[in-house]
Amino acid sequence: MKISELSRRTGVPVASIKYFLRQGLLPAGRATAATAAEYGEEHVQRLRLIKALTTLGGLSIAATRDVLGAVDRAHSAEGALGAVSYALPVPVASLHDADPAEEAEGEAAAGAEVAELLAALDWQAPGTSPHVKALTAALKELRRLDAQYAPEELAAYARLAEQVALLDLERAAGIDDPVSLAERAVVVLAICAPVFELLRRLAQEDQVRRRVAGGGGGGDEYAAPR
Amino acid sequence: MKISELSRRTGVPVASIKYFLRQGLLPAGRATAATAAEYGEEHVQRLRLIKALTTLGGLSIAATRDVLGAVDRAHSAEGALGAVSYALPVPVASLHDADPAEEAEGEAAAGAEVAELLAALDWQAPGTSPHVKALTAALKELRRLDAQYAPEELAAYARLAEQVALLDLERAAGIDDPVSLAERAVVVLAICAPVFELLRRLAQEDQVRRRVAGGGGGGDEYAAPR
Numbered sequence: 037m038k039i040s041e042l043s044r045r046t047g048v049p050v051a052s053i054k055y056f057l058r059q060g061l062l063p064a065g066r067a068t069a070a071t072a073a074e075y076g077e078e079h080v081q082r083l084r085l086i087k088a089l090t091t092l093g094g095l096s097i098a099a100t101r102d103v104l105g106a107v108d109r110a111h112s113a114e115g116a117l118g119a120v121s122y123a124l125p126v127p128v129a130s131l132h133d134a135d136p137a138e139e140a141e142g143e144a145a146a147g148a149e150v151a152e153l154l155a156a157l158d159w160q161a162p163g164t165s166p167h168v169k170a171l172t173a174a175l176k177e178l179r180r181l182d183a184q185y186a187p188e189e190l191a192a193y194a195r196l197a198e199q200v201a202l203l204d205l206e207r208a209a210g211i212d213d214p215v216s217l218a219e220r221a222v223v224v225l226a227i228c229a230p231v232f233e234l235l236r237r238l239a240q241e242d243q244v245r246r247r248v249a250g251g252g253g254g255g256d257e258y259a260a261p262r
Numbered sequence: 263m264k265i266s267e268l269s270r271r272t273g274v275p276v277a278s279i280k281y282f283l284r285q286g287l288l289p290a291g292r293a294t295a296a297t298a299a300e301y302g303e304e305h306v307q308r309l310r311l312i313k314a315l316t317t318l319g320g321l322s323i324a325a326t327r328d329v330l331g332a333v334d335r336a337h338s339a340e341g342a343l344g345a346v347s348y349a350l351p352v353p354v355a356s357l358h359d360a361d362p363a364e365e366a367e368g369e370a371a372a373g374a375e376v377a378e379l380l381a382a383l384d385w386q387a388p389g390t391s392p393h394v395k396a397l398t399a400a401l402k403e404l405r406r407l408d409a410q411y412a413p414e415e416l417a418a419y420a421r422l423a424e425q426v427a428l429l430d431l432e433r434a435a436g437i438d439d440p441v442s443l444a445e446r447a448v449v450v451l452a453i454c455a456p457v458f459e460l461l462r463r464l465a466q467e468d469q470v471r472r473r474v475a476g477g478g479g480g481g482d483e484y485a486a487p488r
Contacts, residue, residue, distance in 0.1 A: 047365070088407050118470050121463060126456075139273070159468040167467055171460040174453070181314055183449045189433070193454075196426050197461035203418055204462070205469055207411075223409045225466075227400070228419075229459050230352075234397040235423035236430070236458075237347060237451070241393055242385040243431055244344050 039065070042075045046083045053083065059097055061086050061104060085219060089226055099125050103222055110217070117208065120221040126170040146176035152187060157194055200232060265291070268301045272309045279309065285323055287312050287330060311445060315452055325351050329448055336443070343434060346447040352396040372402035378413060383420055426458060 043050045056062040062082055065073030082104075089095045089103060106123035150172050154161060161168050178184045185193070204224050211217045269276045282288040288308055291299030308330075315321045315329060332349035376398050380387060387394050404410045411419070430450050437443045 084407055088403055091403070117466065121466060121470075126460060126463065154464075157468075159464055160471045161464055161467050165464070165467060167460050167463045171457065171464065174457045174460060177314055177317070178449070178453060178457070181310055181449055181453070183446065183453075185433075189429070192429055193426065193458055194461045194465070196422055196429070197458055198465040200419065200422050200462050201465035201469055203415070203422070204466060207415070220409065223404070223407055225463070227404060227407070227409075229462070231397065231400045231404070232419055232423060232462075233455050233459075234352060234393055234400060235420045236426050236455070237352065237393045238380075238385055238387055238391070238397065239420070239424040239427035240343065240347060240430060240451075241387050241391060242383075243427055244347075245386045 037075050038072065039075065042079055042083065045080050046087065048083055048087055056083070056086055059101065061097070061101055081219075085222065089222065095125065095226065103226070107219055107222060117205075117217075117221040117225075120225060122166060124222070124225050126166050142176045142179050143172070145179060146172045149175050149184075149187070149190070153190055153194060156187075156191055157198070159194075204228065263301050264298065265301065268305055268309065271306050272313065274309055274313055282309070282312055285327070287323070287327055307445075311448065315448065321351065321452065329452070333445055333448060343431075343443070343447040343451075346451060348392060350448070350451050352392050368402045368405050369398070371405060372398045375401050375410075375413070375416070379416055379420060382413075382417055383424070385420075430454065 037045070039050055039053055042048075043053060048056075053062065057064060062079060065075040065079065068074050086100060086104070089100045090097070095103065102123050103120060106119040110119050150168060153159075154168075163169075175184065175190075207224055207228075208217060208220050211220055263271070265276055265279055268274075269279060274282075279288065283290060288305060291301040291305065294300050312326060312330070315326045316323070321329065328349045329346060332345040336345050376394060379385075380394075389395075401410065401416075433450055433454075434443060434446050437446055
């Protein structure tokens with residue numbers, strides 16, 4: 037198909053497609069003339085993935101390139117989730133330096149919190165895991181806000197997260213082709229995270245509405261700002 | 263305290279503090295001279311919140327201003343979570359226009375999916391809720407990627423999200439002061455979402471490592487890209 041048809045099929049403007057081609061996110065089409073190329077279904081699939089990562093996933097072009105690289109490099113089905121998981125950006129706090137003594141104390145306390153959690157749940161993850169590092173940074177920030185979790189609170193969240201992760205892996209089951217599995221892993225990691233967060237927000241909204249209704253409130257607590 | 267002490271206490275550079283003051287995110291200090299002002303504990307608390315929102319929460323200055331506005335406007339304890347919840351940005355897909363017919367079909371299918379879910383779980387949320395709209399957009403995008411949830415899959419995630427939301431509300435329990443409750447709501451919504459996502463990723467990592475270990479793999483599937 038021509039680039040105009042590729043644009044129509046995916047809803048991505050031609051100018052954006054050309055940008056993704058220049059950035060190396062999308063492989064070149066088969067040249068049919070000096071200024072024309074023919075694209076196939078693999079371009080449609082790849083472009084939909086790029087669009088999903090950059091819109092729903094909120095990833096930058098550089099981050100998208102890293103994820104696509106991890107997808108392309110995945111050689112085994114087992115490695116797909118792992119490679120993608122480490123390639124996808126994690127929410128990390130870009131902390132400024134505070135009082136060095138206070139900073140080190142917070143780091144040590146948060147690190148101990150994470151180590152205690154991993155031991156309590158018998159989770160296998162090395163200290164070099166970006167997930168372990170990012171969780172430590174997040175818990176440190178919560179401590180600074182004086183909003184840290186009690187150990188049993190954090191463990192309760194972690195047990196629910198474990199059940200969510202089992203559902204995630206079930207969604208990837210039955211796909212044997214490594215590249216397809218890697219792409220499914222990208223979808224699960226980058227796109228299903230906002231879906232779960234929205235479900236959580238909806239559940240919060242439902243519960244607040246019920247409490248307000250029970251207390252005789254007007255239910256107008258959920259009003260758009262301004 | 264002076265601005266230098268405020269910077270030391272919070273780890274926020276003086277230039278950033280001045281920027282937040284100019285942007286109206288941080289209330290002015292008490293002027294003690296033409297070029298000097300005195301700051302109090304309320305500035306420390308507010309600055310830590312701003313920092314948490316903009317770093318861990320990943321919010322823009324404009325979004326941070328909206329959230330702080332919602333916090334300041336909260337008059338009742340019940341309203342705090344609702345106001346903050348609607349003020350905080352939700353992950354929304356910024357969709358380009360695709361084939362209008364295909365687009366409308368996807369919208370209708372995703373809308374039906376959300377309506378079915380809300381009915382099945384008996385969740386109370388109007389169609390105007392930003393959470394309902396964003397969830398519809400996300401499910402539509404998953405359909406386009408041919409990675410939609412089966413209804414029972416989505417319901418399984420939603421039931422886990424409900425349990426997470428109950429833990430969230432427990433964390434806000436026992437705080438009676440509306441402003442403190444609103445600030446806790448910001449922390450729960452903006453900062454605990456990444457924490458849960460990290461716990462989910464850690465649980466995935468643990469499960470993949472176990473499967474690989476069981477299959478005799480080398481466990482090097484989790485390797486940093488490049």
